[in-house]
Amino acid sequence: MSDQIKIKVADLIGSPLCISAEDGQKVFDKVEQLVKIGKQVTISFENVTMLISLFLNVAIGQLYGSFSEDSIRTQLKVEGLSSDDMELLKRVVDNAKKYYSNKKSYDDAWLEEDNNEE
Template sequence: MNEPVFIKIADLIGKPRAIAAADGEMVFKEVYPVLKEGTPVVLSFGGIRMVITAFLNAAIGKLYRDITGEEVDRLLVVTELSEAFHPALEHSKTWSKAYYADPERLERAIKEEYGDEE
């Protein structure tokens, strides 16, 4: 197995708050090609004081689109994430796996529940 690639989010996005989807996209662009080739990634949240789901969906959730959940879960190691943000990470991963497994089914279910609120 290849040596893990270490990515420190605070250094990459240049701020202590991981709240913007655009910053999450920046992280995704670094992580995705490495995971796609089967190399493990250690994603450090060291120095990050705030995290929201929009960032996590863009940075991590989107990985489940083209890589199996088993592969992402095996190859991606999240470190130094405050316990307070673990539920947000788990929520993002759970919903991303469900969405990318069958996006049309999930979109239909949402429309049935909420209607077309555009």
């Protein structure tokens, strides 16, 4: 098996719509497996017509729970995304980094608030 592997998302999930968490999980499982054994992975979004944050959180954001930022940076590439979808992915990645580095404080800050039952 080559060290360079391309995952065509639309082919893998069998749809041009990257919208559901289930399909995102399918992509995550594949990428996680390949990164774990040291492969260079390119995720291709060619032929994808709809992409939302919910899908990307699961497919890519979740990788930050399994791997270091360094491994992801050196082993992962994306292609086939328009510039606004690249921005969307950047938001997802930044959010994921924050989530895994700082998970508890998200909740604690809120718990300090006083609330009343209606």
